Amino acid sequence: MNNKNRIKTLVVAVAIAASVLTLVSLSSAQDNAPSGVIETRSHVFTPVADGIYHVTGTGAVNLISHAMLIEGEHDLLVVDSHVSPNAGMALIDAIKSVSAKPVRYLINTHYHFDHAHGNQVFPQDVEIIGHRYTREKLSGELGNVLEESTFISFTEGVPGQIEQMQAQLATTENTDERAELQGRIAVQQAHLNSLAGIEPTPPNITIEDSMSIFQTVRGGGREIQIAHLGRGHTGGDVVVFLPEEKIIYTGDLMVPFLPYMGDAHVDEWPDALERLKTFDFDTLLPGHGPIVEGKERIDMLQAYLRDLWSNTEALKQRGLSAEQAAEQIDMTAHSGNYPQIRGAGADVRAIRRIYQLLDEA
Ligand SMILES: [Zn+2]
Numbered sequence: 001m002n003n004k005n006r007i008k009t010l011v012v013a014v015a016i017a018a019s020v021l022t023l024v025s026l027s028s029a030q031d032n033a034p035s036g037v038i039e040t041r042s043h044v045f046t047p048v049a050d051g052i053y054h055v056t057g058t059g060a061v062n063l064i065s066h067a068m069l070i071e072g073e074h075d076l077l078v079v080d081s082h083v084s085p086n087a088g089m090a091l092i093d094a095i096k097s098v099s100a101k102p103v104r105y106l107i108n109t110h111y112h113f114d115h116a117h118g119n120q121v122f123p124q125d126v127e128i129i130g131h132r133y134t135r136e137k138l139s140g141e142l143g144n145v146l147e148e149s150t151f152i153s154f155t156e157g158v159p160g161q162i163e164q165m166q167a168q169l170a171t172t173e174n175t176d177e178r179a180e181l182q183g184r185i186a187v188q189q190a191h192l193n194s195l196a197g198i199e200p201t202p203p204n205i206t207i208e209d210s211m212s213i214f215q216t217v218r219g220g221g222r223e224i225q226i227a228h229l230g231r232g233h234t235g236g237d238v239v240v241f242l243p244e245e246k247i248i249y250t251g252d253l254m255v256p257f258l259p260y261m262g263d264a265h266v267d268e269w270p271d272a273l274e275r276l277k278t279f280d281f282d283t284l285l286p287g288h289g290p291i292v293e294g295k296e297r298i299d300m301l302q303a304y305l306r307d308l309w310s311n312t313e314a315l316k317q318r319g320l321s322a323e324q325a326a327e328q329i330d331m332t333a334h335s336g337n338y339p340q341i342r343g344a345g346a347d348v349r350a351i352r353r354i355y356q357l358l359d360e361a
Pocket residue numbers: 110112233252260
């Protein structure tokens with residue numbers, strides 16, 4: 001398999017994994033059937049405290065990432081805007097089923113395409129808040145994010161994925177399977193069309209370390225803390241912490257499976273996660289995957305990142321190329337925590353990134 005096909009296959013696999021995760025989190029939301037779940041065509045709003053919702057997708061629109069909605073007495077605060085103008089519009093529409101109040105703030109947990117490329121469809125009077133690095137990335141100051149490998153490696157496979165499903169459709173006779181495939185093709189086609197209209201839109205309010213918003217709620221105020229815990233998944237992740245409700249939204253700094261590391265600060269990430277543990281929360285809302293209770297999974301990610309770093313460094317010292325190291329690296333010690341690890345190997349984008357960081361050091 002040549003590299004381009006390998007990337008394509010990987011992209012398709014990641015896209016499928018992402019949609020499976022969406023389905024998993026959706027079905028678990030339905031199984032637990034917490035009272036007050038609001039489902040629209042495109043979104044599921046799962047209440048995790050009074051007026052606070054973990055926002056996931058139904059699969060009818062390709063969102064890729066989750067979001068969070070916080071309802072105050074007069075206005076709304078949204079965390080993350082999904083993957084495209086199309087997905088961002090779907091979010092804005094879906095929110096109307098929860099509340100008629102206007103969105104006042106949109107927070108970007110980080111600059112990645114799947115969390116911030118819906119920014120552009122939010123009304124002009126919505127304040128967009130993010131880390132200064134997120135602004136530098138989305139404003140183009142550090143280069144065009146649409147030309148970077150992070151965006152390209154996750155999107156260049158979409159046309160091939162559609163072609164693959166169309167080929168499958170051509171040979172499928174079962175009516176239910178055909179309908180399901182046609183639905184998935186339509187979702188991915190809408191996604192692909194919307195990717196062409198992306199205009200990266202940066203935060204207009206930036207933070208370096210931390211800030212708080214005091215949202216008016218009936219009978220008082222709610223503190224919403226936004227904090228940068230150091231470099232990790234990107235150069236400028238922020239978490240959104242609700243001290244009263246003991247809820248934290250982590251974006252991709254902490255997810256319950258192996259996150260993308262293609263432009264991460266893999267060596268500094270465990271320290272940021274150590275700071276995350278100092279927050280007094282019971283419920284962790286990740287940017288992908290199901291809600292996490294407790295802090296044990298943070299230890300698991302720290303352990304993986306530290307081993308990935310040291311194992312990669314050892315392979316580099318032995319003279320292996322990043323591609324060879326990505327095939328040979330043995331991370332199976334972590335397969336109990338991460339069932340996706342089956343035998344040797346790791347995401348080549350993560351290994352290339354570690355090589356780059358080692359070369360820069
Ligand atoms: Zn990300």
